[in-house]
Amino acid sequence: MAMTNHKSRGSQHSQQTQRGARGSAVSRLDRWRGYKHHHRTTLQSSFAKMLQEPFQTLLTVVVIAIALTLPTALYISVENIRQLSGGVESSAQISVFVKKGARSAAIEKLGEQLANLSGVASVTHISAATALEEFNALSGFGSALQYLDENPLPETFLVQPLLLNDSAKLVAKIHKITLVDDVQLDMEWLRRLGALLDVGRKLVLALAAALGIGVILVIGNTIRLAIQSRRDEIVIVKLVGGTDAYVRRPFLYTGLLFGFFGAFVAALMLVGLGFWLEESVSELASLYQSQFRLTGLGFSGFLTLLVIGGVVGLAGAWVSVRQHMYDIKPR
Amino acid sequence: MIRFDNLSKRYTGGFEALRSVSFEMDSGEMAFLTGHSGAGKSTLLKLLMLIERPTSGNLLINGKNINRLSASKIPFYRRQVGVVFQNHQLLFDRSVFENVALPLQVSGYSPSDIGRRVRAALDSVGLLDREKHNPIELSGGEQQRVGIARAVVHKPKILLADEPTGNLDPQLSAEIMDLFKRFQDVGVTVLVASHDINLINKMNMRIMRLNQGELEWDGVGHGND
Numbered sequence: 042m043a044m045t046n047h048k049s050r051g052s053q054h055s056q057q058t059q060r061g062a063r064g065s066a067v068s069r070l071d072r073w074r075g076y077k078h079h080h081r082t083t084l085q086s087s088f089a090k091m092l093q094e095p096f097q098t099l100l101t102v103v104v105i106a107i108a109l110t111l112p113t114a115l116y117i118s119v120e121n122i123r124q125l126s127g128g129v130e131s132s133a134q135i136s137v138f139v140k141k142g143a144r145s146a147a148i149e150k151l152g153e154q155l156a157n158l159s160g161v162a163s164v165t166h167i168s169a170a171t172a173l174e175e176f177n178a179l180s181g182f183g184s185a186l187q188y189l190d191e192n193p194l195p196e197t198f199l200v201q202p203l204l205l206n207d208s209a210k211l212v213a214k215i216h217k218i219t220l221v222d223d224v225q226l227d228m229e230w231l232r233r234l235g236a237l238l239d240v241g242r243k244l245v246l247a248l249a250a251a252l253g254i255g256v257i258l259v260i261g262n263t264i265r266l267a268i269q270s271r272r273d274e275i276v277i278v279k280l281v282g283g284t285d286a287y288v289r290r291p292f293l294y295t296g297l298l299f300g301f302f303g304a305f306v307a308a309l310m311l312v313g314l315g316f317w318l319e320e321s322v323s324e325l326a327s328l329y330q331s332q333f334r335l336t337g338l339g340f341s342g343f344l345t346l347l348v349i350g351g352v353v354g355l356a357g358a359w360v361s362v363r364q365h366m367y368d369i370k371p372r
Numbered sequence: 373m374i375r376f377d378n379l380s381k382r383y384t385g386g387f388e389a390l391r392s393v394s395f396e397m398d399s400g401e402m403a404f405l406t407g408h409s410g411a412g413k414s415t416l417l418k419l420l421m422l423i424e425r426p427t428s429g430n431l432l433i434n435g436k437n438i439n440r441l442s443a444s445k446i447p448f449y450r451r452q453v454g455v456v457f458q459n460h461q462l463l464f465d466r467s468v469f470e471n472v473a474l475p476l477q478v479s480g481y482s483p484s485d486i487g488r489r490v491r492a493a494l495d496s497v498g499l500l501d502r503e504k505h506n507p508i509e510l511s512g513g514e515q516q517r518v519g520i521a522r523a524v525v526h527k528p529k530i531l532l533a534d535e536p537t538g539n540l541d542p543q544l545s546a547e548i549m550d551l552f553k554r555f556q557d558v559g560v561t562v563l564v565a566s567h568d569i570n571l572i573n574k575m576n577m578r579i580m581r582l583n584q585g586e587l588e589w590d591g592v593g594h595g596n597d
Contacts, residue, residue: 075480277461280421281475281522282451284444371423 087294101263105303108256109350110310112249117311117338119241125333126234135208137215139196140222148196151220155198160211162201169194195222253353256303260296260357267295268365275369289362293355300354304347311338373399373561374420374530379429381415389415391585392429397563402556404572405565407582413565416582417534421455422446451479454523458535460515462507468494468518469503475526493525497551513544520548524555531555533564537571545571
């Protein structure tokens with residue numbers, strides 16, 4: 042019925058067809074619009090396809106999220122400890138002991154000299170008398186000191202270096218001053234902490250690499266299943282002139298979305314972890330009379346995590362597409 | 373338009389599907405390809421669609437030798453060719469409209485352009501009122517017409533059909549052939565593979581008959597011997 046009905050308009054239609062045949066070249070603007078539209082609809086349909094299997098999708102996203110959370114949490118811990126040790130570093134001081142019998146004018150001059158050295162933040166003078174008083178009050182050996190003829194404690198300067206790294210140079214410089222008897226810088230434990238943090242950072246990298254490969258494999262497997270379930274579509278698209286880029290695009294978008302969502306859930310987990318730890322950490326800090334507070338992921342960290350998730354997701358999809366899509370050929 | 377120059381195709385198993393086949397088709401010409409199953413009809417069409425590559429000989433389209441076409445250029449070649457399959461190869465996870473739109477989406481047409489062209493193609497096969505249906509709801513003849521609409525929606529210069537009436541009754545088959553004839557009328561080069569001798573004899577057109585990979589008849593009429 043439709044056919045006979047149509048035949049009455051046949052001649053009119055063939056004219057239309059002919060005109061269309063001549064004007065079938067696609068303009069550049071149209072091509073760009075079509076391209077944009079295609080990307081948008083591909084992204085939308087990739088997302089819709091993920092929602093069609095909510096349980097499977099959720100499972101994959103959570104696995105990715107956990108794999109991203111572990112190294113990120115360790116990284117944040119290392120950064121926090123580094124910050125804490127940074128606070129200690131800045132309190133590292135150089136003790137300068139003055140030779141016995143120096144005159145008070147010379148001592149005052151020495152103080153100025155120290156303060157003028159480059160790399161010195163501040164200089165505090167502790168006179169022998171003050172030191173003795175402090176010793177008396179704190180040590181409990183006060184009565185023993187009464188038996189001494191003179192104050193055994195030297196005049197002391199506490200020099201605060203601007204940078205911890207410069208302190209060794211500073212010590213050498215101060216050593217050369219004639220009035221100086223001895224210089225002490227106790228930072229061995231700081232060096233050890235620094236080395237420990239280096240180990241921690243390397244662990245973060247190793248863990249991130251291992252779990253990153255894990256995420257790539259998880260996403261790769263998910264994409265492999267998606268490719269297999271859309272085999273017919275791939276064949277037809279190839280037959281009507283779809284390029285490889287066109288065929289793989291929806292799968293790359295799917296990988297990207299999985300990575301994004303995984304990273305997003307990982308960020309949520311980290312925020313939750315932060316809240317959970319916050320109270321205990323601040324209690325611990327208060328016991329050490331410290332103002333230390335946990336530093337979380339932060340906004341830029343969140344964005345970085347999203348980018349990393351997206352890149353890893355894309356990589357997983359790419360690996361899978363390379364392995365499985367090119368086998369599918371029209372027959 | 374199409375020129376086969378001593379084309380042979382031997383599959384990896386050693387089976388010789390085509391033996392030095394030579395013929396030429398002009399632009400806007402229509403011809404039928406016939407022969408028993410296994411005579412090489414499908415292989416010949418697959419060579420034209422670049423699904424298979426010939427073992428020897430030259431295949432020229434528009435004067436260009438497409439034997440040397442690189443893999444990355446194949447999609448762009450296929451955009452000039454429309455193909456109708458025996459089992460229509462429609463996707464049942466989307467509407468008739470989206471099925472027909474596929475070749476245009478692949479070529480990067482804009483959405484408004486796609487809408488216009490898909491409706492024109494569906495109109496030309498008389499299925500404009502079915503655009504929102506799922507192809508699975510349609511009859512066999514209607515599904516085949518959707519397949520034809522998809523094959524012509526991007527105005528290909530060459531239209532190939534592999535047993536397009538294989539599963540249809542004579543009445544529907546005749547309608548489908550009329551449809552192909554109309555595309556020839558507007559300048560499309562049409563090559564239809566079919567073993568339906570009675571039907572193609574009635575069409576009174578050029579017939580090429582393959583027998584065991586060799587072209588044993590090329591002329592008007594006399595599809596049977």
